[in-house]
Amino acid sequence: MNYQDILGSCSETTVGQLVSRCPQTLAVFRKHVPEIEAHRLTTVDIVASIANVEPKRLCQELFDTVMEQTPIEELDTDLLLELILRGYDAGHLGKLPEIHRLARKIEAVHRANPEVPKGITLAVKKLEHTLTDHIKRENAYVLKRMKHDQPPRPETPIAQMNEEHSVIKRQLKKLRQMTCNYHAPESACRSWRRFYRELKALDFRLSEQIYLERDVLFPRFQF
Template structure:
């Protein structure tokens, strides 16, 4: 679909997310899965969640005149993914691990303590680190070299990793009760959940740009 094109209920969620800059924020707001469950028509996704189709389609339509947030040219898009997502995950995740360890230790007797959050974040740091390194050392250089249709194997391996990341996101959402600290939570606890929410937002957008925008340009089918 093109920018400025009318949004129809039979367009797939992933297709809209890929083509319409900012659509992912609307999908997140309404808790519509655009990343790994985006292969359904938007009308169906809205009906399933009892959402007002007119309202949500209207919000999407209003976006359609805006310029995209990520560069459309492939080399610039890869650079954007590395600087805006890979580098940001690498700088923020270690801090979140430390913060989670502190909150879990200080509030170990609190009924709502997110016991196990630091472990999930530590595993995510390791898995995501390996994954991003594979993209940067193998896949992205091949893409910069214009190897269209010759990197199906690495791309499908990266898509499988993304499915694992989606499971991590679900675990993070669950253990933090949708990033909602309990009433009276200290500043550290609040900062921790804000940070995890941001990590999930970034990671979702990051995987979307790869799954729905970058990878299809190189897949042979």
């Protein structure tokens, strides 16, 4: 999980917004800027500039503090839904076309190289189709019905979503096998290595999201 998933964009989230959500973050801000109370409307990245620290370092400290106070399993349902929709789904849908283009390029340019996984483009395209369709159905028929902890409808297809999660996990497993756990060979060019890095990151994020939905969010609504 990235800190942006919980904190939001550090160029938009203000000190006051974050402290109101998690009062313990005030101590982190004070450590870097003792007079932080005068900067409640200041965004996190500007505070990092004032304190002369790397924005990523400050955001990570704030993220760690938030998660210590509220483990992911105890996050408010609406916050979990926002995290899934904006943090995960939007990221997947934005990255998949790029990953597919990289796969097609690698398989075309290096088709004579025996270390190129044969059929990798088709495997990525299948994952893209499966995930895109899954996200559309899940958002329309499941997640929207969970806002504000609404009582679940008997027809809410939670079991179907979990079956689709299993399909996605099998597709990810196949990609790991085809790419030797995303380990690029010595002969790999920069695009090839980038392709494996992006694919590995997608695998991690997808697995993380499936855990959040299957083991944290959905049990709150199952009969």
